[in-house]
Amino acid sequence: MASPLPSNHNTSILLPHNRAKLRNLTSLSLRNLSLDKDGRQRRKTIVDDDAVPQTLKSPAKIVALREGRGLEHSRSSGDLRTLGEEENAVVEHGGSPGKSKAARERPKIGRMRRRSTLEWANATPQRRQERLERVTEERMMDVFYSLHVGGIEEPIYISEIVERTMNPTFRHIDFSSCGPGIMRLERVLVRVWVRSVKKGALWRQLLELDIDLLGGLQWVGKSGQLDTLNHALQSPNTLLFHMTDGIYTLPPPITPPQPHRPINRSTPSSRPHTLPTSPFDALLRLAKLDDSIQDALTTRNKLASDLENLLQANKEALEERDRVAEAEDRLKTIEFAKVVVCKQVEKGRKQVEEKRASLDARRRLMREDVDQRGRQSKELENRIRPEIPALKEEKEVRRKAIHAQRRRICEDLQKIYTLTPIPKKSLAFTIRDLHLPNSEDLDSEAPETVAAALGYTAHALLLLSHYLHSPLPYPVEALRGSTSTIADTISKLSKTTSSGSEMRTYPLYPKGVPRFRFEYAVFLLNKDIQLLLESCFGVRVLDVRQTLPNLKYLLYVATAGEGELPARKAGGVRGLMHPGRSASDASNSSALSGLLWPKEAANGKVGGNKGAVESLRKNMGKKV
Known part of the structure; x- marks a missing residue:
């Protein structure tokens, strides 16, 4: 699982008992992903006894095997077996030295057929792409891992899925949902799951490692040195642990020492000192294959050159053809746009004609109406003109009579509701010998006196609104003397409550009612006086809280005038x-x-x- 590491690597900066905690694990990486856990190369199975290496080979059989097997790479260019060693090898396998020369000679069985190697060189790009995708699908995998601890059935962390990779590097681990009991553990179980990129492939478990963080890891290097250490990580499925102080991996397995075999000097060694290399036939086939590849490359370059020359010779014709096609497309676009614009213009022309006819009809009706109104006004003026001076004189006489009668009625009203100033008090009046303080000092008099004075004031104000022909914005609804009420008709409150009481009606008496409703009623009464002064006589009120002074001022202005x-x-x-x-x-x-x-x-x-x-x-x- 781990390859030998360089000997000159650094050491960890943390002590083992401080580092070996699950909280120091930040991330995991996997290198050289392979489905073969033992790392051995899979070869084809020997299904024929003749293919067994120990089988006795005749010259014809050797030629057949040479024709059937593929090329082999030479392991060494210098370790060539000598002629004497070949004879000894033949003797050891039960042959005679006389047959070694015949075995070394190539039998004359006719002309050797040259293999065709142009199939892959002349393959289409689609076939090359399919083969590359097949190779990629065989090697690339989708990978994720999960972490488990003892005593908990479910995994404590599941990583994200890294798709189509052989060397996945996962994100940082999020231990926010784990408690201190898990973060202080020194052992963790890592399970790596893989899935082929083929459609419909299922997940399967690749690795299951029980890791001891205290003594089961080997320090590799710092986190920034991962790219420089890839040459040292050659073993398949190498798992890297990213800790807070660097990168760790599993130590390589300890291989037991091989027992030494005694050397018998009397018997010759069965294994020669030199290793076998590629045979002459293989080298010859390799040379022919190289010649075929070179011929294919030359043919490809010649075809490319011929195609380029052909394109350059016909470049003007091709460009002219492209320009003609572009011009035809542009002409079609212009024709289509022309048809659309013509339809829009025709539609706009019809709309303009309809609107022009509608405007002409309206102008004609307006002229007829103006002519008719002019005739009617002339007829009315001719009929009423002799009476206009008399009507103006009558209107003036009536206006003066109305003003005189209003003055007389207000004088009578002022005598009925006498407003008398209180000596030695500024802006203090009594109405029918009842003192009504201003709004800010209503508690200075008895509640009964204040209620009766407000009833008189409300009655006088209601009569003035009728005489002056100016309705009150806040009308007095109930004239009951000391229990009168006033209404706020423009309030946003509902008219009645669930118990049936009027919400917009406010009392002009302080006893038995909420204080704020009584004060608001007095405010509405003062606003009525202010609005009568401003709307009827154009007089501005200096202080709206002075009830009786403003009422006295209103009566004074209403009774003012010339003549008797x-x-x-x-x-x-x-x-x-x-x-x-x-x-x-x-x-x-x-x-x-x-x-x-x-x-x-x-x-x-x-x-x-x-x-x-x-x-x-x-x-x-x-x-x-």
Whole structure:
């Protein structure tokens, strides 16, 4: 399993008891892979008694055997058997010296046939490739190995498969899944498995070695010297162990010494001192074979030269033929591309015509529509133009009347919900004698007082939104005095919970509810006041947390204006009813939705009616 190593190799740098642990094994290599474990060369079996070397050979038999056997290489060019030794060999085998000369002479049996050796020289490249692949399949193998330790049935490590090789070198061993009990072992069982590269071949075990890492290995050299040591690894199936300090292998087997045979000086030696060499016939056949090979090589070179001359002579014709073929292929490609482009152009032309017809139809319809709209606008302008000055005057009179009535209603609302400043306190007000602190100081008053003041504030704000015709973004849903609520309709929360309570409705009273919901309700009320000031009057609020000061400011801006306030007459409020509403609808919501028209509105006389304009002027204190 191992070949003799050079004597001048280095030694290991680790002590045996430190090195001989399984944890120091990093990798394995195999050299000179062979399926013959004993390393002997396999020869053909002797199936005929005449082929046995000890059989008595006649001259004709020797010639037949020479014709039948192949060439043999000479073992030595100097150890040629002498004539005397040949005679002694004949005598020892039972012959007579007189027959030795006849045995040495070649019988005259006719002209020798020259063997044909051109079969392999003139073989096709396919046949040469097949023969090389056959030789490769016989020698190349797929190899992997497994490591086993005592007490564990399964292998502790299985290497990767190295395909089509005779000298496999495996990857580093991964012992990450092994514990300290395995890593400290000194003995390991290595099994090498091989498989032929032929299709359908099965795996079989080539080697099974029980290795003692402490005393069963021999140091070869360092890891970087593996290429320089290949000449020393000549034995088949040489297994190399890559350790942390170098490369180790198994020591060569010890051959028992051969016993010395006594030498009898009286009897001549049966073995001659010189070894046999190749016979003359073999050398002659070898010379003829060499001549045949040289003739084959000369013929091959001559054929190659003739072919090269022929190609050079017809080079222009061949190039012209290639150019013609390329031009024909290019012409076919251009013709195909032309057909494709023509189809695309035809399709695009049809699409352009369809789109042009569609655009012409649309332009025609647009011209007709513009002409029709122009005629309608001219007719409408001719019909309404005489009434435009009167309509503008009526609109201005109504706008002033609506503004005056809103001022009067806001004055009445300010008298109902009186906002009185508290002496010696900045920005502190009371609503109907109830003090409502600002949002950051709501705990300074009793909860009942704060809830009642917030109810008054919410009611006043709701009335202002109706009078100013501006809906609140956060409407007051329930006006119940000190238990009023406000809603956040744009919240992302669900409307109701599983228990049925409203999630978007927040209380304007602090008792019996979560504190954050009450504070959020006050914040929504303050935002309503801010948005009314900004949307209706374009006034910016400095601090949204000041509830009553901002409400006082809103009432102050709403009651501002020029001229005297119109007087309120019996029959409802006049001046805010929409022209499209009837008197019966207006009477149901006279206080919240707008002012009522005079009695002419009940008879359907609205719009550009002179009686309505005169009534508004009278209500505003002007002369007709």
